[in-house]
Amino acid sequence: MQLRGTGVGGGIAVGTVVRMSDPLPEPPDRPSGLTPEAELERARTSLAATAADLAERGREAGGAAKDVLEAHALMAADPSLATEVETRVRSGSTAERAVFDAFVGYRDMLAGMGGYLAERAADLDDVSQRVRAHLAGVQAPGVPAPGHPFVLVARDLSPADTATLDLEQVQALVTAEGGPTSHTAILAREKSIVAVVGVAQALSLSDGDLVVVDAGSDTVIASPDPEELAEAERRIGARAARAEAPIEPGRLSDGTPVPLLANLGSADGAAEAVRLGAEGVGLFRTEFLFLDADRAPTVDEQRSEYVRLLSAFPGRKVVVRVLDAGADKPLAFVNDDVEPNPALGLRGIRALRVAEAVLRDQLTALAQADAETEAELQVMAPMIATVEETGFFVGLARELGVGVAGVMVETPSAALIADRVLAIADFASIGTNDLTQYTMAADRLLGSVASLQDPWHPAVLRLIGEVGDAGAKAGRPVGICGEAAADPLLALVLVGLGATSLSMSPSAIADVRASLLEFDRADVASLARTALAADGAAEARAAVRAAADALRAGAELGSLNHAE
Structure with missing residues (x-):
């Protein structure tokens, strides 16, 4: 079975699926058995601990993740949210319910504003989950650790999750949501993780399924056959060889220079x-x-x-x-x-x-x-x-x-x-x-x-x-x-x-x-015309991929004829 999404970069990986755990359920709305002061102390402790944890994750992650995680830490420490939590606790709510309701209220307010603030509303859900997990004394929903290399499949990943992925274990990412400029895509690219995002059927995959995650062709192949596995392994080897090859200036095959430069967020990189x-x-x-x-x-x-x-x-x-x-x-x-x-x-x-x-x-x-x-x-x-x-x-x-x-x-x-x-x-x-x-x-x-x-x-x-x-x-x-x-x-x-x-x-x-x-120059000009002639993004990508494959095949045939 072949699933389609948007590949991040051109990498390819083979591995077994491990699904991201489901979010915590909504806490019950029932009176607290503790005093308001005791519940309030629990809430304050968990809010502070979550803020500190997110800030520390940001310091460890660095790069593009640092700013995002620090912003999440500020959400957990936001005085207006703390006031909302206190008001609800003093009205008889448990700390869990007070945190849930306060964050939902703030999230809905931001969502109604649209644009950038609406997107930040989704981040509040992640912070709320982490605070409530701390209150319950359980692991926050996030990246699993099965003890072996795996392909992580999730609805989407929060910046906190993506920033702290164990690159020795996570072979690839597959998400049901997100686009080429989503947090997941940007951070996956920065960390050089093979990823395909926006895979509508991603959640049909189950733990233990063997998959080929092919960012270069925007696909995830479930239960690949022997030929598909062999081709994937060949491409993995070829990509590793390219990474180890001597570094040369960027250029086309006819020698046309195309300098390849870096995007940097600080001198540290x-x-x-x-x-x-x-x-x-x-x-x-x-x-x-x-x-x-x-x-x-x-x-x-x-x-x-x-x-x-x-x-x-x-x-x-x-x-x-x-x-x-x-x-x-x-x-x-x-x-x-x-x-x-x-x-x-x-x-x-x-x-x-x-x-x-x-x-x-x-x-x-x-x-x-x-x-x-x-x-x-x-x-x-x-x-x-x-x-x-x-x-x-x-x-x-x-x-x-x-x-x-x-x-x-x-x-x-x-x-x-x-x-x-x-x-x-x-x-x-x-x-x-x-x-x-x-x-x-x-x-x-x-x-x-x-x-x-x-x-x-x-x-x-x-x-x-x-x-x-x-x-x-x-x-x-x-x-x-x-x-x-x-x-x-x-x-x-x-x-x-x-x-x-x-x-x-x-x-x-x-x-x-x-x-x-x-x-060469004529080839890339032809590929550009092919893309411009398409009706949409998906059609342009598919048409250029087919045209590029045809050009490669023609070049290989020409080389064989020349050799003969």
Whole structure:
């Protein structure tokens, strides 16, 4: 039986299924047998213990998981929730029921607000489960530990679960929910875990079932036959060999260079990115300097971090994105207004213009760090939508000593006028996550529309092609720094649409490099046309996969004929 979903990366794994345990049931609504003070002490103890546990998990996990887990810890420690729990306990509820009702009430309130806040409502369920498990003295629902390697099958995984997976035991992930930019997909990609998400029939799998999880073909094969198992083992071996092969610069088979760069969230990952073959940095997110602070960091505080990053890449390109505040990264010292739809509000360059002093300090720090190091610094602004915004940022960057200033193309408007934007900016970098969100009118953080958050959609690809064409005509580089670049098959299409570099999680570089080496410029241009001709994301992916297989088969036949 073959089940279909969305693969994360190009990996493949074989293993036996272990199902994620079911959530705790709703606690009974009955009077407490303890005094309110005793129940309240139980609730306070469990809330505090859960907050501390989540914070510790975040510190251990690091990377993209750290911010998410720390946000969950703050939920458990939220004073307003604690007040709600206390009110319910003093009205006679047990601690378990009080926690359940308080979290449900808060969750429903957030769900009614829509957008990013609605997505955070689901996170509250996970925190509630953990608090109630602590109260009951049982293990929190989460990743099982059967004592042997296994394929984990779940409805979905919370960030807390994904962040602490035992990579020695978990061979692959299969989830019934989620999309290519869900927490599970992003963290699986970061940890280089084979995963297929959004598998509608995933919960039909049972403990002990043997499966082949093939992210490269978006499938899960249940009870594979001997031929399918042999092919999977062959591909696993070939992928391992690619990972151990000597590192070379990214290129197509005809020698066309396609630099493969790393997406980094702090300088801590620089050494590992270089080890995995990153030729530089295509997206350095600077938010880590700002998110845990009640004030903007000083020029000196920022400069030291930027020097640490740039020093790891002497002579190589390092693209730094200035602060992308707003939406899912609100900062009081940038914009403390409550917005009903923050994804469409003051975020990115809009927020920075309101707090221009923050932007000036950051550009000054970057210019100083550039002067002290030997990397090729490039700086870009997020969420550009107009030519005027482009001119503002590029002019200010040059005024403050930044030599190369570009823009992120994340809005359809910027893509549609890319020729005019690139007449001013030195380069463009396409953020496919947000470009997909705004093109498809589908919140990238909202699980209910995850199926629409797919960069394979021809509407998204057409916009990418507009930017690629504009870059070629203007002689400006066009990079890709969204999650799409980490897909070995989609990477071919992106290069065919005019991308001149690809930036991704470092763990994806080996697979993308190998994929590029199979095709030349004419091939990837043909694959791009195939994708654009499709009606939807699934159709585009399937058509390009079939066309790529046909090109491979033709190349093999040509090699055999030549040998004869």
